[in-house]
Amino acid sequence: MAPEVFNFAQTPITCHAFSADHKQIAVSLNSNDVRIFTRQGATWTPTETLSEHDKLVTSIDWAPNSNRIVTASQDRNAYVWQQTPDPQTGKLIWKPTLVLLRINRAATFVRWSPKEDKFAVASGARTIAICSFDPENNWWVAKHLKKPIRSTVLSVEWHPNNVLLASGSADMKARVFSAYIKEVDDKPAPTVWGSKLPFNTLCGEYASPAGGWVHAVGFSPSGDALAFASHDSSISIVYPSSSTVYNIRISSLPFVTLTWTAEDNIVAAGHDCQPVVFSGSESGWQTVGSLDDSTSGKAATAQAGLGGNSPVGRLNSTAFSTFRNADSRGQSGSNPLNDTKLLTVHQNTITSVRPYESKGSRVVKVSTSGVDGNLVIWDVDNVTASGGLTGRMAGLRM
Amino acid sequence: MADTAFRKIDIDVYDEDVLQEEELVTADTRSPVQVLEDARQRQTAVRGALARSDVVGALNIVLENAPYGPDVEEAKTVTLQTLLTILNSTKSTEITPVVKGLSQDSQDTLMKYLYKGMGMPGWGDISGSVLLGWHEKLTEVAGTGCIVRTMTDRRSV
Numbered sequence: 089m090a091p092e093v094f095n096f097a098q099t100p101i102t103c104h105a106f107s108a109d110h111k112q113i114a115v116s117l118n119s120n121d122v123r124i125f126t127r128q129g130a131t132w133t134p135t136e137t138l139s140e141h142d143k144l145v146t147s148i149d150w151a152p153n154s155n156r157i158v159t160a161s162q163d164r165n166a167y168v169w170q171q172t173p174d175p176q177t178g179k180l181i182w183k184p185t186l187v188l189l190r191i192n193r194a195a196t197f198v199r200w201s202p203k204e205d206k207f208a209v210a211s212g213a214r215t216i217a218i219c220s221f222d223p224e225n226n227w228w229v230a231k232h233l234k235k236p237i238r239s240t241v242l243s244v245e246w247h248p249n250n251v252l253l254a255s256g257s258a259d260m261k262a263r264v265f266s267a268y269i270k271e272v273d274d275k276p277a278p279t280v281w282g283s284k285l286p287f288n289t290l291c292g293e294y295a296s297p298a299g300g301w302v303h304a305v306g307f308s309p310s311g312d313a314l315a316f317a318s319h320d321s322s323i324s325i326v327y328p329s330s331s332t333v334y335n336i337r338i339s340s341l342p343f344v345t346l347t348w349t350a351e352d353n354i355v356a357a358g359h360d361c362q363p364v365v366f367s368g369s370e371s372g373w374q375t376v377g378s379l380d381d382s383t384s385g386k387a388a389t390a391q392a393g394l395g396g397n398s399p400v401g402r403l404n405s406t407a408f409s410t411f412r413n414a415d416s417r418g419q420s421g422s423n424p425l426n427d428t429k430l431l432t433v434h435q436n437t438i439t440s441v442r443p444y445e446s447k448g449s450r451v452v453k454v455s456t457s458g459v460d461g462n463l464v465i466w467d468v469d470n471v472t473a474s475g476g477l478t479g480r481m482a483g484l485r486m
Numbered sequence: 487m488a489d490t491a492f493r494k495i496d497i498d499v500y501d502e503d504v505l506q507e508e509e510l511v512t513a514d515t516r517s518p519v520q521v522l523e524d525a526r527q528r529q530t531a532v533r534g535a536l537a538r539s540d541v542v543g544a545l546n547i548v549l550e551n552a553p554y555g556p557d558v559e560e561a562k563t564v565t566l567q568t569l570l571t572i573l574n575s576t577k578s579t580e581i582t583p584v585v586k587g588l589s590q591d592s593q594d595t596l597m598k599y600l601y602k603g604m605g606m607p608g609w610g611d612i613s614g615s616v617l618l619g620w621h622e623k624l625t626e627v628a629g630t631g632c633i634v635r636t637m638t639d640r641r642s643v
Contacts, residue, residue: 339629
């Protein structure tokens with residue numbers, strides 16, 4: 089099935105989060121407001137605006153069971169939004185609760201824990217704030233994970249056991265921490281990451297061979313493996329039980345976001361504008377292909393003038409070939425085919441990929457949002473082995 | 487126009503806990519003296535390989551364990567010199583098969599040297615057109631990802 093494409097704005101979509109029933113979506117359109125859209129058939133209509141932040145909203149997460157939204161912003165604040173009836177009209181409105189983050193730099197990323205009783209806020213203050221609710225004062229309080237983070241934390245993800253937390257940061261490291269809060273958590277069962285887990289225990293620290301900011305991290309559904317994408321155009325998969333690290337280098341631009349769709353499957357996306365699928369197990373990983381079938385339909389006609397697909401990836405755009413023709417053949421003026429449209433569905437960097445729909449334990453659909461203002465819902469099993477990737481499949485490294 | 491001079495203030499000097507460059511790179515375990523000796527030995531080995539016109543072998547020798555980091559400037563110079571000998575003596579039609587025969591590690595390191603060479607025009611026997619020829623062929627084989635890794639990797643050669 090072809091991917092569903094929705095255009096929300098002419099501005100970038102910084103982040104997005106769906107409600108549990110997928111009928112509503114909260115997005116930050118590169119601004120300090122959170123917009124909520126409601127689905128009506130094939131279109132999305134704006135229904136609410138959550139305005140409390142006074143700088144760019146960097147991350148949003150919508151808790152599926154408790155129906156609460158948490159937002160993080162460059163204004164160093166986070167808010168938890170809950171639907172409550174308005175005392176006068178009785179109408180449901182989103183009411184914000186302040187979170188005492190105690191950070192002195194921007195909040196960059198936020199995620200609810202699986203049980204939705206805690207959330208983690210990554211920040212530029214070399215800190216991850218683990219927030220839990222304090223019913224006495226009716227606010228959220230934070231405990232800080234600090235050591236040994238040396239730079240801005242760019243992303244976090246919770247382990248399914250509600251205690252462990254993975255983080256990716258600008259000091260080139262992906263880490264696994266314990267975020268055990270005595271008041272909230274039961275004693276966790278031992279995992280492959282360790283058995284004794286007081287708060288701020290460092291359970292693992294990893295980097296890819298060529299380094300680079302770690303943009304995205306993700307635990308596998310079982311929590312026994314960790315994947316991270318870094319700015320050296322590579323993705324790494326870590327199995328702590330056998331101390332194995334697989335690093336797959338790709339031939340195109342770096343990924344900035346990833347999600348596991350099953351124990352043996354990862355979807356990653358980023359500056360190359362298309363979601364790429366990896367599959368494997370503890371014995372090895374490889375690139376499978378792209379969810380974006382850039383060789384079919386419209387793309388095929390546009391590609392005819394380009395001399396086939398090359399591993400150069402995004403460089404091989406029509407804009408590039410316009411300059412190349414002008415340079416090598418003295419051709420100028422516009423060929424009707426030579427517009428600036430990319431061959432991919434997303435026309436710019438993909439900022440976020442998130443699971444959308446599951447069947448059993450497998451995610452069957454993922455959603456992506458991009459700098460082009462588009463939101464796309466992809467069928468995970470609809471993989472095309474694209475020309476730019478197949479040539480370089482054997483990228484495994486122990 | 488707004489004053490932009492504040493952008494040039496080095497705020498790191500006011501930070502007691504600033505992130506140092508060396509924290510981001512895993513240091514080479516070999517001593518600088520050893521690195522230099524390795525580089526000289528490789529230079530000889532490369533001459534041997536080139537005499538047998540084994541370009542892939544020569545490149546693999548010079549690109550493996552290439553010197554990086556501080557205090558090994560001389561070894562870096564020797565390695566660059568050795569590499570240039572190989573690049574300059576390879577026919578342009580042979581480049582693609584040679585590049586395809588390299589491991590991903592070697593391709594990434596080769597790209598680093600190409601950029602290093604292009605950053606030093608006129609030094610030694612650097613020829614811009616040779617470097618650009620290699621760059622074009624290497625990008626065709628290894629993709630833009632290879633260039634991204636060159637820019638990202640702090641283990642500069």
